[in-house]
Amino acid sequence: MNRADLSKRTRPCVTDKVHSGKAQSTGFGWTSGNWSGYAISGKKGAFRRITGEWIVPLVKPTSNPTYSSAWIGIDGFKNSSLIQTGTGHESTKGVVHYYAWWEILPAAETVIPLPVSPGDHMLASIVKLGSGKWSITLSNLSKSWTFRTFQRYTGPQTSAEWIMEAPQVGGTIGKLAKVSATRFFRCRVNGRSPRLTPADGGIMVQKKITVSVPGSPNASGDAFIVKRVYRKGKPLIHSRSPIIVRS
DSSP: OGGGGGGGGGOOOOTTOOOOGGGGGGTSEEEEESEEEEEEEETOOOOOOEEEEEEEEEOOOOSSOOEEEEEEESOOSSOOOEEEEEEEEEETTTTEEEEEEEEESSSSSSSEOOOOOOOOEEEEEEEEEEETEEEEEEETTTTEEEEEEEEOOOOOEEEEEEEEEOOTTTTTOBBBEEEEEEEEEEEEEBBBBBOOOOOGGEEEETTEEEEEOOOOOOOSSSSSEEEEEOOOOGGGGGGGOOOOOOO
């Protein structure tokens, strides 16, 4: 893996202002050039703990570089702060790489030097311990390892997310990898189900083409999938009916 590519991997959600007004017609609440999944918002200090689990997706090799990350985080949705941890899955020069990481903006991400493979069961949590003190924990339940770090973070705590991302690489948003459907489950915020609804979901649009959409949440509002979309033409957000993706 080219470590230079990892020097600046993530950035806050870039909402698609051109189509944001039309997102409601799909049943989802927002569109973005780099995020898809679910995000909830609240007043300052609303979110002090987030957890989530996901299955590491499979990425198909591509001749041109393609990127994806699955993660949970606090802040970053319509603000410039962000504390997060997750897994990366990318293809560079036809070779696929998988790895774990954590990050607090504006610093660059830190790679966790422990093994990650497609199909692994990940468990992550980010918890506020006190004034400015946070713990970030990422476990690979399939490979029986746990990483934990204690960091300072002073963001506004106004959003919480469970996201599939096309990361920023070299100053620009990368092309989303050919990634398999990614399942997020047992999502919690402040120790409870976030009770997600489709209105909390977001669609990723790159070069006017919808490339990733979330499925509807389960009945408990704490699980969903994100699916890579392969379709040419106008973004799916112009559809009059909700986009429903099921595993």
